[in-house]
Amino acid sequence: MPKLITTRTRIADLGKPRIIVIGGGFGGLEVIKALKGQKAQVVLFDKYNHHTFQPLLYQVATSGLETNAIVAPFRKLFGTQSDFYFRLGEVKRIRPEENYIETSIGGVKYDYLVIATGAVTNFYGMDEVAKNSSSMKNIVDATKLRNKIIRQLEYALLTEDNEVMNSLMDFVIVGGGPTGVELAGALTELKKNVFPKDYKELDMRQMDIHLVEASPRLLNGMSTQAGEKAYRFLTDMGVKVHLNAAVKSYDGYEILLSSGERLISRSLIWAAGVKGNPIAGINEAAITSGNRILVDNYNRVKGYENIFAIGDVALMEGDSKFPKGHPMMAPPAQQQGRLVAKNITNMIRQRPLKPFSYFDKGSMATIGRNKAVVDLRGIRFQGMFAWYVWMFVHLMSIVGFRNKVFTFFSWMWNYFSYDRSNRLIIGRNEEKINQDELTKQGV
Amino acid sequence: MPKLITTRTRIADLGKPRIIVIGGGFGGLEVIKALKGQKAQVVLFDKYNHHTFQPLLYQVATSGLETNAIVAPFRKLFGTQSDFYFRLGEVKRIRPEENYIETSIGGVKYDYLVIATGAVTNFYGMDEVAKNSSSMKNIVDATKLRNKIIRQLEYALLTEDNEVMNSLMDFVIVGGGPTGVELAGALTELKKNVFPKDYKELDMRQMDIHLVEASPRLLNGMSTQAGEKAYRFLTDMGVKVHLNAAVKSYDGYEILLSSGERLISRSLIWAAGVKGNPIAGINEAAITSGNRILVDNYNRVKGYENIFAIGDVALMEGDSKFPKGHPMMAPPAQQQGRLVAKNITNMIRQRPLKPFSYFDKGSMATIGRNKAVVDLRGIRFQGMFAWYVWMFVHLMSIVGFRNKVFTFFSWMWNYFSYDRSNRLIIGRNEEKINQDELTKQGV
Numbered sequence: 001m002p003k004l005i006t007t008r009t010r011i012a013d014l015g016k017p018r019i020i021v022i023g024g025g026f027g028g029l030e031v032i033k034a035l036k037g038q039k040a041q042v043v044l045f046d047k048y049n050h051h052t053f054q055p056l057l058y059q060v061a062t063s064g065l066e067t068n069a070i071v072a073p074f075r076k077l078f079g080t081q082s083d084f085y086f087r088l089g090e091v092k093r094i095r096p097e098e099n100y101i102e103t104s105i106g107g108v109k110y111d112y113l114v115i116a117t118g119a120v121t122n123f124y125g126m127d128e129v130a131k132n133s134s135s136m137k138n139i140v141d142a143t144k145l146r147n148k149i150i151r152q153l154e155y156a157l158l159t160e161d162n163e164v165m166n167s168l169m170d171f172v173i174v175g176g177g178p179t180g181v182e183l184a185g186a187l188t189e190l191k192k193n194v195f196p197k198d199y200k201e202l203d204m205r206q207m208d209i210h211l212v213e214a215s216p217r218l219l220n221g222m223s224t225q226a227g228e229k230a231y232r233f234l235t236d237m238g239v240k241v242h243l244n245a246a247v248k249s250y251d252g253y254e255i256l257l258s259s260g261e262r263l264i265s266r267s268l269i270w271a272a273g274v275k276g277n278p279i280a281g282i283n284e285a286a287i288t289s290g291n292r293i294l295v296d297n298y299n300r301v302k303g304y305e306n307i308f309a310i311g312d313v314a315l316m317e318g319d320s321k322f323p324k325g326h327p328m329m330a331p332p333a334q335q336q337g338r339l340v341a342k343n344i345t346n347m348i349r350q351r352p353l354k355p356f357s358y359f360d361k362g363s364m365a366t367i368g369r370n371k372a373v374v375d376l377r378g379i380r381f382q383g384m385f386a387w388y389v390w391m392f393v394h395l396m397s398i399v400g401f402r403n404k405v406f407t408f409f410s411w412m413w414n415y416f417s418y419d420r421s422n423r424l425i426i427g428r429n430e431e432k433i434n435q436d437e438l439t440k441q442g443v
Numbered sequence: 444m445p446k447l448i449t450t451r452t453r454i455a456d457l458g459k460p461r462i463i464v465i466g467g468g469f470g471g472l473e474v475i476k477a478l479k480g481q482k483a484q485v486v487l488f489d490k491y492n493h494h495t496f497q498p499l500l501y502q503v504a505t506s507g508l509e510t511n512a513i514v515a516p517f518r519k520l521f522g523t524q525s526d527f528y529f530r531l532g533e534v535k536r537i538r539p540e541e542n543y544i545e546t547s548i549g550g551v552k553y554d555y556l557v558i559a560t561g562a563v564t565n566f567y568g569m570d571e572v573a574k575n576s577s578s579m580k581n582i583v584d585a586t587k588l589r590n591k592i593i594r595q596l597e598y599a600l601l602t603e604d605n606e607v608m609n610s611l612m613d614f615v616i617v618g619g620g621p622t623g624v625e626l627a628g629a630l631t632e633l634k635k636n637v638f639p640k641d642y643k644e645l646d647m648r649q650m651d652i653h654l655v656e657a658s659p660r661l662l663n664g665m666s667t668q669a670g671e672k673a674y675r676f677l678t679d680m681g682v683k684v685h686l687n688a689a690v691k692s693y694d695g696y697e698i699l700l701s702s703g704e705r706l707i708s709r710s711l712i713w714a715a716g717v718k719g720n721p722i723a724g725i726n727e728a729a730i731t732s733g734n735r736i737l738v739d740n741y742n743r744v745k746g747y748e749n750i751f752a753i754g755d756v757a758l759m760e761g762d763s764k765f766p767k768g769h770p771m772m773a774p775p776a777q778q779q780g781r782l783v784a785k786n787i788t789n790m791i792r793q794r795p796l797k798p799f800s801y802f803d804k805g806s807m808a809t810i811g812r813n814k815a816v817v818d819l820r821g822i823r824f825q826g827m828f829a830w831y832v833w834m835f836v837h838l839m840s841i842v843g844f845r846n847k848v849f850t851f852f853s854w855m856w857n858y859f860s861y862d863r864s865n866r867l868i869i870g871r872n873e874e875k876i877n878q879d880e881l882t883k884q885g886v
Contacts, residue, residue: 001695006601012644048869049593049868080640087597088868143869160453167445197518197522198518201455402864421519423492424514425493
């Protein structure tokens, strides 16, 4: 069988400036969109062939949405944009002195490079915790977590030992940011509306959902009012919220908190932090706190003229309101993406660059049925109306019209049926609890 | 970490006869449904936690339907049925003399046992072909095939070698039954309507779809008229149909046919046959041709009073119209399932049993947009109206109201947009073409 010999990525030379975007997340998509119609070749590299709407991954993990509702193939998104090229591959290294990138499918030169590689889960060096935890950064993660949650309940049916049963039925979520809060809410909905019907053999009062947060409050990025209300919503729903508690260790069974408390659970979901995901080859001096790439206020990577970094992977100095960098969420990435596209065009046309200024629209989180907290430029509200706002904003933000329609239908369906139809275990055998754990004695 | 000690499956003893159903396919579901309200405990064992609507797996593989539209969790289907128990586990062995089954999660006794384990792909002993081919018996298979089809086109972009490019862009489907014919049609739709937009860099005329069938005609289970029309539909659409041609060997690259012809393709999809999937412990004498379990006309396994087999895994002797057993498709399994449920009830009440008689409603296959062939009890028609009938019948057969609605919407969407939105590669790294094949030279 002849090998597929790939020495280069075979991207046509159009005789126009070539702008390579690495990563098709929120930031990358905006760069590409904003370059439409410009006299430039736009090339996107991504490990996946689709954009993922990360804010709703937790709904995939809790059986509320099908995977395909929150992803969109890049070729579908940009199929009609002329001079756009997509390559499915991982960028391994940048060689800035040659304007060249090495990728898993060959090498290619660029004129302008935009690093939009986002963030990865940060376990702060706790390898044992990393090994035994679930996280939620992509569709495979979310599907694996969905499989695990359902499988734990199936296994809980098989034991009469109280501690073993609790280790299966209890879930510990670490991190009281939007992801942790939303996941805790969604799991509680499953516990309340779905699992009692599915698992009549189990006593659902035994299922505990813990939310562990190292700081003294929830939703640190939002107002005190939002944090307090989220705390009240969650505790009213029965979630056990542990504030001022950090995870010290986790062996897959026992969680030791900094408060000295011990929790027993086979399911720890880590939503306690992310770090930048830079690419090798960038001047080490440009990698700063949180593993993010230091950029100037045009999003140019320190030390380079034609390399930009945007979104989660970038840390911009000089914004007095955000001395530690902009929040690692969609809006800064999108706004930076649009401006970088414009500034690259300015560079091509030899026009002056425009500095970035972050327009903070606020943020929001949903806690469960009819419950959300919203902070919008000075206005803060919580409850049912906030929940409608949350739904509307997220629906409008999901990429692709078809996805909006299908997500809307799914939400309506879930709301009126109190059901979650996607409670499916669709996975490979290697995901199952190690068969050794299911020791058969004297069968 | 304490082990999950499982000595038995902890299925409550209700003091009623216990009927264990192995496998929740078309047949198993009917048994369970028909036992509703009877004075019996019904236990379902399945390796998956969901029913899969197998006839539409090919649409998942060709990006037409999302996975979750064609599956339904058992606990959702039967959550309200009293005395119903589900266990996620694989039945490893039957011990008929003890009325006992061994499973991956422990052992349990039964009063009545229904084997509804269906069929597995039959490679007729050709291990090399099995190793290098894709098949489509479950959701994981279908998703892997979808990933592979899209990945091949992504890789085709990377080569200028004509043979290598054709090995990636050509697809060979083996088996001219409904699955092979429908898959060939769906792939042609992708080639015609989706891929030209997605892969403007490729010359789509290079993409060949081959359909290989060992017998002299397509759709052997249907009328001559249906087979001939399907042949004409497919060849008009550009599919290269090879009749009287069996696969002799396939090394993952070159396919040798019995006609002497050689085809080059990295993608061989095997839809050329299935065989029964019986369980160990059954009297060997009861395993007959096609690895199916010999049953009497009450679906009782030869040699046992209280063990039944239904559907694809069962071969019933004595039906003069089907001397080699009933066709391995949904209707016989469903009809047998309903009758077995009734006959078990009869046995419990010590009433006489009713023999099985197959009511053949006919069969149908779709070839592509607006094209299908239908044989219904004496009436045969093909074309647009047949296509409507095909859609209606399949929509009504999909398990679950929500799935019907979502499949209907997806089909409407695909029809009017000429699009297939699910062209997603959602998989693990081990699925990728071996990185060795992507030899980087002098990057």
